Each structure stands twice: as C-alpha cells, then as structure tokens.
Amino acid sequence: MEQKLIIYNTLTRQKELFKPLHAPNVGMYVCGPTVYGDPHLGHARPAITFDILFRYLRHLGYKVRYVRNITDVGHLEHDADEGDDKIEKKARLEQLEPMEIAQYYTNRYHKAMELLGVLPPSIEPHATGHIIEQEKLVKEILNNGYAYESNGSVYFDVAKYDKEHHYGILSGRNLTDIVNQSRELAGTGEKRNQADFALWKKAQPEHIMRWPSPWSDGFPGWHCECTAMGRKYLGNHFDIHGGGMDLVFPHHECEIAQAVASQGDQMVHYWMHNNMITINGQKMGKSLGNFITLEQFFTGQHESLTQAYSPMTIRFFILSAHYRGTVDFSNDALLAAQKGYERLMNGLADLDRVPVDKACDADTEKFVKALRQRCYDAMNDDLQTPLVISYLFEACHLINNLLDHKARICADCLQELASTMRLFTVELLGLQSEKGANNAAREEAYGKVVDMVLDLRAKAKASKDWATSDRIRNELADAGFEVKDTKDGVTWKLQK
The missing domain is CATH 3.40.50.620 (HUPs)
Structure with missing residues (x-):
C-alpha cells in the first residue's frame, strides 16, 4: 500500500x-x-x-x-x-x-x-x-x-x-x-x-x-x-x-x-x-546555564544524574515524545526510557527463540497482519513515534506469550512480525543494540545464573540423573546458550 x-x-x-x-x-x-x-x-x-x-x-x-x-x-x-x-x-x-x-x-x-x-x-x-x-x-x-x-x-x-x-x-x-x-x-x-x-x-x-x-x-x-x-x-x-x-x-x-x-x-x-527539552519546566540551554552535555549523560558525571545513560537510551527518551511536544528531563523519565529501550531490544532478540507452529491462533494472525500498517499510519500522521513505540511494545508482549506457549504463530507470520519489528525499530526509529557497560553488566548477570544452573547439572550427572542433566542442557540451548561438554570440563557461551 x-x-x-x-x-x-x-x-x-x-x-x-x-x-x-x-x-x-x-x-x-x-x-x-x-x-x-x-x-x-x-x-x-x-x-x-x-x-x-x-x-x-x-x-x-x-x-x-x-x-x-x-x-x-x-x-x-x-x-x-x-x-x-x-x-x-x-x-x-x-x-x-x-x-x-x-x-x-x-x-x-x-x-x-x-x-x-x-x-x-x-x-x-x-x-x-x-x-x-x-x-x-x-x-x-x-x-x-x-x-x-x-x-x-x-x-x-x-x-x-x-x-x-x-x-x-x-x-x-x-x-x-x-x-x-x-x-x-x-x-x-x-x-x-x-x-x-x-x-x-x-x-x-x-x-x-x-x-x-x-x-x-x-x-x-x-x-x-x-x-x-x-x-x-x-x-x-x-x-x-x-x-x-x-x-x-x-x-x-x-x-x-x-x-x-x-x-x-x-x-x-x-x-x-x-519543541524544546525542559528541566523543571524551563528550557534547557547554554544561555540559562542549566544544560547537561551529552558526554555527561553518557558518563553519568553530572550532579543532576543518578547514573550514566547510554546513547540509545537518550535516543529512545527523545522519540518517546512527539517531536512537537515538550520533553521534561528527569532521572525517572530516563530510567523509564532505559527500560523501554531494553524491552524493545529484548523483544527483537527473542524473535530468534519463538517456537513455530503449523498455524497461528486467530488473535495472533490478526495482530501480525495489522501491525505493519498500524505503524505506517502512526508515522504518516506527522511522525507519531510514541505511537509506533506503543505498537512495538504490543509486539513484544505477543513475543513473550509465544515463548510462554500462550499463543501460536506460523512461519510466515513470524517472518512478517520479525520484518515489521526490525523495519520500524532499527531502520526507521534508528534504535540499535548497544555494547557497553549496560550489556556487560547484563552478560555478567547471565554468567552467574548459567554457572549456577550448570552446577546443578553437574550434580545431576554425578548422581547419574541423565534425564535431568539433558533437560538442563536442552533448556539452556532453547534460551540461547550453547553448552559443550569437553575433556577439560563444561563450556558455555551466549549465542548471538
């Protein structure tokens, strides 16, 4: 169309x-x-x-x-x-x-x-x-x-x-x-x-x-x-x-x-x-002395900031309001933007883990077939990026339901869902997955959890509970972790 x-x-x-x-x-x-x-x-x-x-x-x-x-x-x-x-x-x-x-x-x-x-x-x-x-x-x-x-x-x-x-x-x-x-x-x-x-x-x-x-x-x-x-x-x-x-x-x-x-x-x-970005309702700018540099946002080195915020979080923060509306700065607003950005990125990453069925359930098929044009309609209406983001959040909710087996999707609809999400999230909104402090912290947390699960698997193997051992390895693989048994022990990595 x-x-x-x-x-x-x-x-x-x-x-x-x-x-x-x-x-x-x-x-x-x-x-x-x-x-x-x-x-x-x-x-x-x-x-x-x-x-x-x-x-x-x-x-x-x-x-x-x-x-x-x-x-x-x-x-x-x-x-x-x-x-x-x-x-x-x-x-x-x-x-x-x-x-x-x-x-x-x-x-x-x-x-x-x-x-x-x-x-x-x-x-x-x-x-x-x-x-x-x-x-x-x-x-x-x-x-x-x-x-x-x-x-x-x-x-x-x-x-x-x-x-x-x-x-x-x-x-x-x-x-x-x-x-x-x-x-x-x-x-x-x-x-x-x-x-x-x-x-x-x-x-x-x-x-x-x-x-x-x-x-x-x-x-x-x-x-x-x-x-x-x-x-x-x-x-x-x-x-x-x-x-x-x-x-x-x-x-x-x-x-x-x-x-x-x-x-x-x-x-x-x-x-x-x-429109302008404001702090406590006042325009942010050099002449008023109330501005925060982008480098200070990226490093967290400013008295008004409680932490560092990644460039993509800042981009999401700006896109979460319509361009003709004001955006009032606050740490709470940036924290919400960080969670929203991570939610979209996690949704994109989770697309690779969605199980495929022979047929979709009716609600899933209806949602997927309408999603692309709904996003287009929002963009066509004077670049309504907040509305596009809300539709992409709905898609993330569907992905979670698919992973929890609360919904079913066929291969063609999954391909359409993935194509639409990547088009509007990455190509048009320009939101990319970031590598940096936040991702490093996330991978460190993943590592601790995986090591704990593998320790349980090792105990199962020691007890010759092969069914539990295999189930843990298979479920880790389904979650995106590659586990290998070697002569030197067990190795794992997060699949990209």
Whole structure:
C-alpha cells in the first residue's frame, strides 16, 4: 500500500499532505549547531527529529538531499546585531585560532551524533565557507530596496518590508508588537527601526574573524547563512526547512523576509519545528546555564544524574515524545526510557527463540497482519513515534506469550512480525543494540545464573540423573546458550 505522509507546517499552522516540489527529489534544510561548546541534550532533539524524517522519506522512495549547516562564525546568539562572537571569545581565552575552536567542537558534535545513531546529512556546509554567497544575498536585498547601509554595516529595513509584505508571517507577530517588545540595544542608533536586523556588521578593531566587503571589513549577520546556503544547495525553492521551535523568531522569520526581499517570493514550502527539552519546566540551554552535555549523560558525571545513560537510551527518551511536544528531563523519565529501550531490544532478540507452529491462533494472525500498517499510519500522521513505540511494545508482549506457549504463530507470520519489528525499530526509529557497560553488566548477570544452573547439572550427572542433566542442557540451548561438554570440563557461551 502506498504511504502518504502528513506533516505539520508551522507556516500555515495545520497538517498538510507532503507533496515534494520536484518528486522524487526532496530538498531539506535543517539548522545545525553553533560549535563553541560541547553538544548537549538540546542539540540531540532536532538532530534526532529530522533524522527520523530523513530516514522515513528515503524509505518512502524519495531521493533526499539533506543539508544541515555548521555555524562557525560570529554573532552567534539571537541578537545577531550585538551578540558576542562566542567562538572568538573562547579562542582568546584559550589562545587558539577561532577555527581550532570551531573544528574541535564540530568533531565532538559529529562523534555524539554518531553515538546517537544520527545519519550524516547529504551536505554539511559551514558558514565561514560561504561568505561570498552571503555577500551576494546582501547585495540583492540592497538592490531591491529592502536594506540600507549605516556606518559600514548593512541593516534589513523591516518597516519597509512590512508595508509590502508581512513581517511576522511565521511567528504570528506584528511589527508594532515586535517594536514594543524590543529591548534597547547598544548600536540601535545605527538603525532606522529597533526591529531592523543586521545583514552585514562592520568589525570592531578587536574582532578577529572578518572578511572584506563593499561596505566594510566585517562579517555577515547570523540570519544570512541559512538563506544563502539553503539556496545554493537546494535552489530558490525547496521543500522543507527545519529546526528547533526557538528559531521560529527571529531567525526563521528573518530568513523568510530575506528570501522574499532578494528573490521576490518565499523559498521554503514546509516549515517544521521540534519543541524544546525542559528541566523543571524551563528550557534547557547554554544561555540559562542549566544544560547537561551529552558526554555527561553518557558518563553519568553530572550532579543532576543518578547514573550514566547510554546513547540509545537518550535516543529512545527523545522519540518517546512527539517531536512537537515538550520533553521534561528527569532521572525517572530516563530510567523509564532505559527500560523501554531494553524491552524493545529484548523483544527483537527473542524473535530468534519463538517456537513455530503449523498455524497461528486467530488473535495472533490478526495482530501480525495489522501491525505493519498500524505503524505506517502512526508515522504518516506527522511522525507519531510514541505511537509506533506503543505498537512495538504490543509486539513484544505477543513475543513473550509465544515463548510462554500462550499463543501460536506460523512461519510466515513470524517472518512478517520479525520484518515489521526490525523495519520500524532499527531502520526507521534508528534504535540499535548497544555494547557497553549496560550489556556487560547484563552478560555478567547471565554468567552467574548459567554457572549456577550448570552446577546443578553437574550434580545431576554425578548422581547419574541423565534425564535431568539433558533437560538442563536442552533448556539452556532453547534460551540461547550453547553448552559443550569437553575433556577439560563444561563450556558455555551466549549465542548471538
């Protein structure tokens, strides 16, 4: 059955049938990290959210060009005009080149994403590698009359744009409210309006990262990079632009204005945004000082953590909530995610031990035949990953019943059950079996239990109770343990 994906479009504020502009090709741009610190849980959520979308679009047969940028230069916070260059600041403190800082944290981000099972994008452009494209964008906006130069800097004329278009179409704001809510900023005197934002900033003498331009030696405004790079790699019109909900205003709002002001119409068809991760109801982020790095989660080295949590547990934790809903961090929530992840992995592993009958019982056959489309329906409904997980848990419950001989399944239905579970668990949700501390502890526990059982078997053999000895060996084999009697004693191993 052909699957039709419905997604929520932030621009229209409603769910829409996904129709690519140039099917089967799909262009997708997602705002990537600003690389001046270790990646944290807030970085993981958009990466995993759009990794799911990337995986599912490809599964549906689309050829996806997925672009995810790296911000490695200047003005790195929401106040793109006056914000500090965090990379440059860190470079001064550590007496390193700014690009050393950027590369170091880019590498750490890549490593964390790999551990989380996030597939690499098709293209990963860096802001510093596209200064020419950003200058071109600024020139186009100037030539079309929607920007002005002031003391070597160039600002977007929001008031003029708003008269002819609508500034606030994505966030639902209006210019009057934006101006009234704007705080007074140093350098506002260069602007005609408080709401105007920088397209190009003249660098101060102490500013390390700077490039020549027709207006001054300086650097592009933060909002320019995604518009310029998205257009370069995906064209003037592409399908999906994604990122965190905190980017709706001002970043993505400014991107829309820049695109319309430079080319006359909107660049993006569907806008998608994941919601935030919170701690005690407050957004997790560097600026608030309440973030926990991914490395701290993986090692357990943080005062808010009671233990270490594996990368796949973190991935499961994020997928257990819908991408547009908030996720509130707590140790209890992570412990529940750990148990849920292990339940799925155990269910997958137990598929190899399920006994096959000549025929299914009616309930089993009905469940198995409906499972795949139920999971598809959940994915097609704006990527309802929590619902998919709940269906996979039902499958795990069935597997336990099959192992306990409370249900019967035929070979064809078992193959369909296994195929469906592996498709949605591994290929689409990206949940892989992990080797590490948790698995090592589990195997150690297995070892103690098996050694105890084999000791009972040895006593049975010593008593010449061959029936009990053989039964213990056979039942261990059914449970996945290979037992061998050798001249040097008994050996065993857990079959993979």
